[in-house]
Amino acid sequence: MPRVRRSETDQQLVDEHGPDFSEALARGLRVISAFGAERRLMTLADVARVVDLPRATVRRALYTLGCLGYVRSDGRLFQLTPKVLSLATAYLASNSLSATLQQAVEQLSAQLNEACSAAILDGDDIVFIARAGPTRMLGVGVDVGYRIPAYCSSMGRVLLGGLDEKDLAAFLDRIRPEPLTPHTLVNRAALLAAIHRDRERGYSLVDQEAEVGYRSLAVPVRRYDGRIVCALNAGANADRVAVDRMVESFFPVLRDAAAILGPQMI
Known part of the structure; x- marks a missing residue:
């Protein structure tokens, strides 16, 4: 042949x-x-x-x-x-990180009464490795294994903030951002500025850039050596939770959870 x-x-x-x-x-x-x-x-x-x-x-x-x-x-x-x-199940069963994060996002979701997730960077996307939510459905179809472009998601920007400047520049040169909603940032300079800003303040808030009517806030989870290994986020309907409230109420809870999780990451 x-x-x-x-x-x-x-x-x-x-x-x-x-x-x-x-x-x-x-x-x-x-x-x-x-x-x-x-x-x-x-x-x-x-x-x-x-x-x-x-x-x-x-x-x-x-x-x-x-x-x-x-x-x-x-x-x-x-x-x-x-x-x-079964391919995803094999990963989840063999990776203690996923089990630890799943328990954490369930506790966060119960505390905030919102959908909470954890994700890692995979190529140009983020991949959800833990997910929990209240009884009402938000982000239908989003579950473990779901992928979202990193450039327009709060967890993606947090994870991109963990890259060095050379790798970050290579990422921005490689991707071709599409406006998933009227609010999506697609300009290279604007994206770079947003990632730098979020890196400095310790969180990323993305307002309806990946999905109209949905905003989310994410924080990095850093292991013992300071490297970002994953991101945690909480999301809510834009009509129900204002940006100010998300920063004031969600950020401290996610930040504290990330600080507890950090030493458990390997």
Whole structure:
């Protein structure tokens, strides 16, 4: 069977990581990652277009994932199965950080009576690794494993504040910010100024930049050596909780929780 011609991205990965790098595994994970809220059901051609791979390669990946139970199809459309959650479960079960943070956000949510979360930086996004909320639903669809662009989220800006200036500049040069709402900051200089400001004051407050009607405040969680390992936040409906109240009431609670959590981080 002839080898699949490597894309420029694949070639860069092989060059960077060497001959032990498994291209087949990487392509399979790219296929899984192609699915999302806007792409729950896709044809073979759809997946091939999203991952920028030949249809024959994608067909083999989907067939293998189907045999393993991670994908199902009606013969035309493909979708992920709940078994994919086992990948996240494995991470959560093997990572004491997640268990510690889950307990913390549950306590914070009960204290503030708002949705509270913890997230880490993953590439250009943040990923929720703990989440708790009151009985009313806020941010429908947001749960553990959910991803949000770092540039427009309070936890993202807190985590970006932990980067050195070289890495922060590389991030801002790399991304192409989109206005998710009329309030989203997309100007590079404005984003850099916001991240610097938030780094200095110890929290980030993002007002309706990721979702209209929703604002959130986040603080960094620093381990023993001062490095930011994750972020904590609390969010609320903009019509119900004013910005001033969020700073006055939410910030001290989140700051104190982060100070307690810090020594537990490794």
